[in-house]
Amino acid sequence: MFKKAFYAAGCAALLLIAALAWTMSAGSTPAAAQGDATEEPTLAPVVDPVLGEFDPASVESIDLAEIPILPEISAQARLVYEQGIAAGMNPAVFSKVGDCMTDTPFFLIDIGDGNYDLGEYEDLQPVIDQYTSSDINAFNRKSQAAAGGFNTASIVDSMWANPEFCDSGETPLSCEFRIAQPSVALIMFGTNDVQYLDASQFDFFLRSIVAETIRNGTLPVLSTFPTRPEFPEQTELFNKIVVKVAQDYDMPLINLSRALADLPDEGVDPVDTTHMTTPEDEQVAHFTDEALQSGFSTRNLLTLEALDAVMQAVSADEG
Template identity: 40%
Template structure:
């Protein structure tokens, strides 16, 4: 390895260590105008029997054709500084999401598969993995109607995603340096590797906690993740995060703004935890509070992890019903 590459690797390793400490320390497991007519020919002299010829009048020029009216652009609403906080936890399914899904189906995307895109908090130990292990590991209780969605997406809940790993930032997802060389192709990013391997119709994108240290490139990199996902015919579902490690909610505001700009589903998880004790955060204000996925016991819904898993199921349920009906 050359000296330059060695320095690059060391910087990346140091950054990964910083990101691990920020958001992924161990915790309790579980989208020509028409041409005007040509000018008439110049008048010609028309001879007559009179000694003095007269000139015929030129034909009247036709009125020029008006250019076609330009279409009126559709302006999407904009958010104020804190407008994202009022957006619903469970999104509606937009026309854009329907079009991306339809394109994906024409490309052979698997309608009963979704991928997790994120950091350690998108790993199966805490996030959704129980729903692939069987009913002995969860109890939907009053949310028993979600069982159809659990059955529909079997195999995705417990999948070890190539693009949901401890320490991941949005930039990591796009870099072949972070890809599993045993699983991914040469020069393939973790994002492209996961989409190739799992062939999903949907992607749950939960990012931001590890981007606090380097927020400047967050929007640019998240745009790239969104656009690569859309181009692959996969519906991106963006999620806000529970923490505010950046201090001013800048990253959540960016996530919500991009969801609105691209007309994509937004899972506003931040709003779902605001009424929980401590807003669902441990004392470090970075990690979520844990409790089992037993929704028959209301006490469990006072903790952020079961609320995260429940609202994720509700998002998947809304998308399944709307998109499969199309």
């Protein structure tokens, strides 16, 4: 139970709420603009968000139960990845970007440590090989862009960057990108945001994160987040915002909330709802039917499958 005690201590830290001290100017061309199907695809300009421009009506038609659990990798997503690799991003590195649902020994760490059993999912072994093939083990390395208490505001605020690793003026996100040069960023927020930010703020800061990630040459893979039972309406609204942001920028999305919907307690610890559930033996990377009734095991498997989708799409382009 050591891991569970460690995780609880990390998530019990004071939630960090960044001041709304800056805004970004809006671009003029939609990020998801598509060219003629017969033309060579080009990367669409990235649209910057403007604080206060969120329209609740823009997400009303989104049905979370109808959004696919695993992403299809669009032409725009492939271009972000491929151009990032050409610019020097590391194909063997992804970055974790998130709060205590991400900065936890239960998310991917066991895979990096070799404590996993793919079972019937053995076709995912090349994904593990890909991200453990260099001196940087992406699965178990500490990310500067993930910490207990983070929300979408704090990740782009230099106040919360760790001065031991980050340069003056860097945000946790920009610091992580400089250090790791990741080809992919796994982004999940919402657990803390539903309690402290309103919908307009969440939309603005999530879009800011995605825009910066794309400009860095890193492919953002977004994820909906587990329900907060205390904030059901905010959870639904914020998850719809996650979906809309992924759609607007034409970037991959893992619909984790849908995958968890039929699990016991929707995959959320009923005692501490900032935690997901784990198997009784805490073997969150042993993908048995029993283990996959827990939240963290499900998220670990879906993350591997999403990374595999990226690899397959890029390999198809190369072929």
